[in-house]
Amino acid sequence: MSYTGTEGETSAVFRRDLDPLMLGATAATFVAPGSVTNGQFGLYRWDMDGPLTGPGPHFHRSLSESFFVLSGAMRLYDGKSWVDAGPGDFMFVPEGGVHGFRNESGEPASMLILFAPGAPREGYFEGLAELAARTEQERAEFMTFHDTFWV
Numbered sequence: 027m028s029y030t031g032t033e034g035e036t037s038a039v040f041r042r043d044l045d046p047l048m049l050g051a052t053a054a055t056f057v058a059p060g061s062v063t064n065g066q067f068g069l070y071r072w073d074m075d076g077p078l079t080g081p082g083p084h085f086h087r088s089l090s091e092s093f094f095v096l097s098g099a100m101r102l103y104d105g106k107s108w109v110d111a112g113p114g115d116f117m118f119v120p121e122g123g124v125h126g127f128r129n130e131s132g133e134p135a136s137m138l139i140l141f142a143p144g145a146p147r148e149g150y151f152e153g154l155a156e157l158a159a160r161t162e163q164e165r166a167e168f169m170t171f172h173d174t175f176w177v
Contacts, residue, residue: 052079080101080126093111095116099129100115124177
């Protein structure tokens with residue numbers, strides 16, 4: 027139990043008009059980052075317009091990741107194979123689980139990504155845009171710092 031009061035409290039957080047971070051053909055919206063949820067979870071919306079976008083197989087040591095497809099056609103990697111996913115489909119990946127996702131259709135697709143606990147993924151997403159300009163060693167250090175391990 028993390029709340030021990032008896033009357034409840036006014037503590038809700040309302041956010042509107044969130045501006046997405048543009049990562050090429052992907053718009054990443056920080057709906058509820060860990061800084062807003064007291065580190066309990068991080069919720070992000072990914073809106074992807076073709077061409078092929080999304081990360082290949084990887085894993086995280088300290089957080090789980092969940093995917094919920096809102097619209098369009100997505101491909102989700104479950105550690106064994108790429109699975110076709112559409113609106114309403116969901117995938118949970120515990121810590122250490124190999125996973126990936128991508129939009130191969132060339133058509134718009136959207137999904138929600140939930141990280142738990144709410145690790146500060148914003149720095150990872152913001153850093154992706156400048157990653158190409160870094161050395162191989164700097165890219166490896168960036169990935170390790172952000173708990174992302176490619177397989």
